[in-house]
Every structure is written in C-alpha cells, then in structure tokens.
Amino acid sequence: MTPPLSGQMMDVPLNLSSLLAHAARHHGDTEIVSRRIEGDIHRYTYKDCERRAKQLAEALIALRVAPGERVGTLAWNGYRHLEAYFGVTGFGAVCHTINPRLFPEQIAFIVNHADDRYVLFDTTFAALVDALAPQCPNVLGWIALADDGHLPDMRTPVLSYETLLGAQRGEFDWPVLDERSASNLCYTSGTTGHPKGALYTHRSQVLHAYAASLPDSMALSARDSVLPVVPMFHVNAWGIPHAAPLTGAKLVFPGKDLDGRSLYELMEAERVTYSAGVPTVWLGLLAYMRDAGARFSSLQRTVIGGSACPPAMQRTFEDEYGVQVIHAWGMTEMSPLGTLAKLNWEQSQRPPDARRALLEKQGRAICGVDMKIVGDDGRDLPWDGVAFGDLHVRGPWVIDRYFRQDGTPLVDGWFPTGDVATIDPDGFLHITDRSKDVIKSGGEWISSIDLENIAVAHPAVAEAACIACAHPRWTERPLIVVVLRPGATLTREELLAFYEGKVVKWWMPDDVAFVDALPHTATGKLQKLKLREQFRHHVLPTALDAGPDCPLTADVPRDSGAHG
CATH class of the missing domain: 3.40.50.12780 (ANL, N-terminal domain)
Known part of the structure; x- marks a missing residue:
C-alpha cells in the first residue's frame, strides 16, 4: 500500500x-x-x-x-x-x-x-x-x-x-x-x-x-x-x-x-x-x-x-x-x-x-x-x-x-x-436534568429544569428549584422550592395554577415550599443534594391519598405502562 x-x-x-x-x-x-x-x-x-x-x-x-x-x-x-x-x-x-x-x-x-x-x-x-x-x-x-x-x-x-x-x-x-x-x-x-x-x-x-x-x-x-x-x-x-x-x-x-x-x-x-x-x-x-x-x-x-x-x-x-x-x-x-x-x-x-x-x-x-x-x-x-x-x-x-x-x-x-x-432534528441539545436529579415518576421521566423554568416565569418568583420527593405509589413526585421576590406574595395554589396548560397533568408539581434562599454550589449552581436533605421528610399532599383512583393518572398515555 x-x-x-x-x-x-x-x-x-x-x-x-x-x-x-x-x-x-x-x-x-x-x-x-x-x-x-x-x-x-x-x-x-x-x-x-x-x-x-x-x-x-x-x-x-x-x-x-x-x-x-x-x-x-x-x-x-x-x-x-x-x-x-x-x-x-x-x-x-x-x-x-x-x-x-x-x-x-x-x-x-x-x-x-x-x-x-x-x-x-x-x-x-x-x-x-x-x-x-x-x-x-x-x-x-x-x-x-x-x-x-x-x-x-x-x-x-x-x-x-x-x-x-x-x-x-x-x-x-x-x-x-x-x-x-x-x-x-x-x-x-x-x-x-x-x-x-x-x-x-x-x-x-x-x-x-x-x-x-x-x-x-x-x-x-x-x-x-x-x-x-x-x-x-x-x-x-x-x-x-x-x-x-x-x-x-x-x-x-x-x-x-x-x-x-x-x-x-x-x-x-x-x-x-x-x-x-x-x-x-x-x-x-x-x-x-x-x-x-x-x-x-x-x-x-x-x-x-x-x-x-x-x-x-x-x-x-x-x-x-x-x-x-x-x-x-x-x-x-x-x-x-x-x-x-x-x-x-x-x-x-x-x-x-x-x-x-x-x-x-x-x-x-x-x-x-x-x-x-x-x-x-x-x-x-x-x-x-x-x-x-x-x-x-x-x-x-x-x-x-x-x-x-x-x-x-x-x-x-x-x-x-x-x-x-x-x-431535536435540528441538532439542538436540551438538557432536562442531571442524571442524579431527574424525577422518575411511575416509570416515566419528568424534567426538573422545565418545571423550574415555569416557576421563575411567574412575576412573584425570584428563584426556584425542583426536587423529587418520595411517593408511595409513583416512587417520586416533584416538589417546587421557591424564593419570592422582595415584597411579593404568592400562595401554593396560585403557583400550581400557573402550571395549568403549560405541562401535561402528570408533570404538575405535587407541592410548593417557600424558603428565604436556595443553596448554591461554589460555581453558582443549585445545590440539590442539600435541598433533598433539607426536605427528605417532606410529606406530599398526594402521598396522603394515593389510592387506586388517584387523579394523577388522568393525563398519562395508557399504552406507556407508566402511572398505572
């Protein structure tokens, strides 16, 4: 040759x-x-x-x-x-x-x-x-x-x-x-x-x-x-x-x-x-x-x-x-x-x-x-x-x-x-999570980043983080942790209503927690490990009523095998 x-x-x-x-x-x-x-x-x-x-x-x-x-x-x-x-x-x-x-x-x-x-x-x-x-x-x-x-x-x-x-x-x-x-x-x-x-x-x-x-x-x-x-x-x-x-x-x-x-x-x-x-x-x-x-x-x-x-x-x-x-x-x-x-x-x-x-x-x-x-x-x-x-x-x-x-x-x-x-077909990358942060609910993945982005779009929210909380039926469900803008007021129900029409129903957060500040790493990233530790005993409202007629199943494709 x-x-x-x-x-x-x-x-x-x-x-x-x-x-x-x-x-x-x-x-x-x-x-x-x-x-x-x-x-x-x-x-x-x-x-x-x-x-x-x-x-x-x-x-x-x-x-x-x-x-x-x-x-x-x-x-x-x-x-x-x-x-x-x-x-x-x-x-x-x-x-x-x-x-x-x-x-x-x-x-x-x-x-x-x-x-x-x-x-x-x-x-x-x-x-x-x-x-x-x-x-x-x-x-x-x-x-x-x-x-x-x-x-x-x-x-x-x-x-x-x-x-x-x-x-x-x-x-x-x-x-x-x-x-x-x-x-x-x-x-x-x-x-x-x-x-x-x-x-x-x-x-x-x-x-x-x-x-x-x-x-x-x-x-x-x-x-x-x-x-x-x-x-x-x-x-x-x-x-x-x-x-x-x-x-x-x-x-x-x-x-x-x-x-x-x-x-x-x-x-x-x-x-x-x-x-x-x-x-x-x-x-x-x-x-x-x-x-x-x-x-x-x-x-x-x-x-x-x-x-x-x-x-x-x-x-x-x-x-x-x-x-x-x-x-x-x-x-x-x-x-x-x-x-x-x-x-x-x-x-x-x-x-x-x-x-x-x-x-x-x-x-x-x-x-x-x-x-x-x-x-x-x-x-x-x-x-x-x-x-x-x-x-x-x-x-x-x-x-x-x-x-x-x-x-x-x-x-x-x-x-x-x-x-x-x-x-996507255009070759554009969309990061949905770190592998350790992804929320796996009923066998399906929920993007914590997408849920965070919706929360911070609310005019009363300064910063938000989404973490997984344990759930007796779905294994994990999303919890939104929120820091409000100075002088702003917002209720749990108001923020959850803000999600309506923006995500499928089974992606809807199960609860909202309000805090004064979120922990960050030395490079400015959200420190979700600390948040998960802080909220490890948090009980989601849906976890108290996780019977066979749980409404979270309403919007899940029936052929997916997930969420029932």
Whole structure:
C-alpha cells in the first residue's frame, strides 16, 4: 500500500504563549482594564501584559519551578491573574486555578492533590491562606498578588508578587513546547465526593480558543469590549482569557465586586459590548436595573451557562433591554464549551415563536465536539426532540481521564457527562436534568429544569428549584422550592395554577415550599443534594391519598405502562 504523501507545511506547535504574543504584536495598544482589590481602576495594554507575564515566568524559574510542576492561583478576575495564565504556562509549568468558594477542606485537598509548588493569591484571601498553609506542607511559598505596601498582616510568610516581578527584566523568549504537554489544571466543584482534576494541554486550549471565537460560537471580536463575570477560577472563565487575546478584544475585569450595581457601573464606564456569566449573577444585575430604572448603552451580547438559563431571564434581556442571550452548555471536563444556541440561515427564517423555542435550548455542538444520547441499554437514541437519554461527548478538548486517576471514565471512547438530554432534528441539545436529579415518576421521566423554568416565569418568583420527593405509589413526585421576590406574595395554589396548560397533568408539581434562599454550589449552581436533605421528610399532599383512583393518572398515555 502506498504511504500517504506528507504535507510540506511549517510544524509550529500550538502553544498558549502564542496567543498573548499575537495580541502584544498585533493588538498591542488594546486595553486591559481591571477593578483592583486595592479599590482603584488599573489600565494597561496587551503589550504591557506580555512583558509582565514574561517577568513572572522569569521569577518562577528563579524560584526553581520546573516545567510540568503546578502553580496554583486563588484570585479574582484581574490583570495579575491574566498574567499568571500566560506566565505560568509560557515556560511549561501548569496553571492551576483554585475555586476559593469551595470549603477550606476541599481547597486543601485540591492543593495537595495537585502538588502545587507555589500559590498566587489575592489579598482578600489572606485569612483563607493562613488556614490552608498548615494543611499544605508541600507548598514552597505563598505569593500575594500585591506590592510591598499592600501586603496583608498574616501568620503565613508570603512573597510580594510585584517585588518578584520587579527583579526581572521581562526579556524572556517563550520556549517552543510540546503542544501535548500539560498547560492548565481545573477541578470539578466536588458536589459528590472529592473534586476531580481535568488536566488540559496547550493543544486542547488553543483549539478551544479558536472554537470559542467562531461566529456561531461565543463570537468574540477585536471590536468587542468583553467583561467576563464568570470567574477565572471557574473552568478558565469559559476560555475568554485565551480567546480575547486571540481576537484582540478589549478585556474588562470586575475583580471581587459582582453585585448588580458594581457590574452595571463598570459595564457602562468601559462601554462593554459582551459579557458572560451564570444565571445567579444575572439575577442580581437585572434586579438592580429594574429597581434603578437603568438601561444598557453598549451591551449587545451575553453568554449564559453554568446552569440552564431560565427562558424568563432570556426574554427579559432580549425584550426589555435589547441584549442577545447566547445560551451555552459545557463542563469542566470539556474545557468547557460544548454547545451554543445559534440559528442557521433556515432556522432564522422561521416564525418568532419557533426561533425562540430553539434559542431557549442549549444549542448545537460547535466544531470539535461530537455528542449523542444513549438509553439504559447503551444504544443510541434518535434525535427527535422527544427521546430522553444520557448525554455522551467526545472531542480534542474533552478529557481522556481525570488527573492522577488510572482508570478512564470513557465508554467506548465517549465521555458520559452525567446529563440527561434530548436532541431535536435540528441538532439542538436540551438538557432536562442531571442524571442524579431527574424525577422518575411511575416509570416515566419528568424534567426538573422545565418545571423550574415555569416557576421563575411567574412575576412573584425570584428563584426556584425542583426536587423529587418520595411517593408511595409513583416512587417520586416533584416538589417546587421557591424564593419570592422582595415584597411579593404568592400562595401554593396560585403557583400550581400557573402550571395549568403549560405541562401535561402528570408533570404538575405535587407541592410548593417557600424558603428565604436556595443553596448554591461554589460555581453558582443549585445545590440539590442539600435541598433533598433539607426536605427528605417532606410529606406530599398526594402521598396522603394515593389510592387506586388517584387523579394523577388522568393525563398519562395508557399504552406507556407508566402511572398505572
């Protein structure tokens, strides 16, 4: 057999340093703006950023950090954190972003599991570092992201980031690295068991940055002023710190202040056109704008992911404020982008209601990600928008295995996401649940996310969660747990009546519970494990009368075998 003909192209490895080098050379005067921990607004350019990232690389090499070793960060979104993204990875070490919102015990586990040599931290986390340091004996040093004049008073000996950089010239030449060498380490939020590490490569992250920048993906542009609200410690801020220098976009970092007023004022001051974050953050922003009667003067687009975007929130952004919502789905194990809700030409010609129905789903897979849904028997299910199945994915920025785990989670080369979903004939993904959260009532599945979305569409509801409660006849039935808007009133009967005509009768929630607040994970997702524990003894009204004439059977297809 004749061997394939070799191409005659330059063999230039995909290194993350090339993204910042490109921005410094071709977008050198583009601003990076940060609200600092010190309280002021800091401004500099991509050219300045690369010089300081090189100084950081030189400083870490002087501290004897070797390629492949991990350097942790406990930091908000800011210019020094961005320098770490490139200064650490640029000479071959691994940038390990740590979520400071996790429990201290989980953070200590993560630092020790990663075997971080040094940890860079914002001074707001001084007390946390003092608590962590005795539990992390292998950390050689803790580096405060500050100058000598702003070092916090701590028990733990710390180094000054600015002093370390000041001792270096910044004339470092980025080395050419094996593109398959490790670049970044991110851990899952650890809602069940210990957090698990996803170890990315230079190749996977550069490809991910290109994919994120595509027009039908996150669509970053040199014309954008981008404010990532999603933290840089949460799956690399969804790739924005890599995609922004690739495209030459202006970056605006909010620091620690993520309340509605602070975000709005920074967006307006810096003429932000593009943002990204989880639904819980946007709840605060929209509440502030509603109360203040504020309007956006520049914001055009926002990516919402991390958990399902309620359709009511999407309608508010688009109908009341003229901001396009890009609904997205992904996960730590996917770097994280998987799908985004963008219409093709034919879909864009459909009636408004049909277009909106598509855009409220999680969207189509971007090039580089393949997906499928499988049944309990492992067989592929049809893309008909009806069949529910376990979602599996694969691609060049999807993990093969977890960090420091010998076994692989893959099933026949596919990663099982733990999500339950449908895929419609248009190829649009609709996440209906996490597999552990799906409500199985009488042998049929009920989507907790769909029931939550209906609840938050009620004008009196600020936030809602749906969990399963035990039922003597149906095994499980849905309970809606609701947080009301300030000053609003709502009864159980009024909310249940709001569901009428929106779902089939056997999907109707059996009860409503009102609470002051819902528990969230460190990444802003609803923490349903805690809710299930809180309501484990809750008795549903229908459970008290579950006789053979139970009215819940009224709307169930008689040939399904479910619900009697």
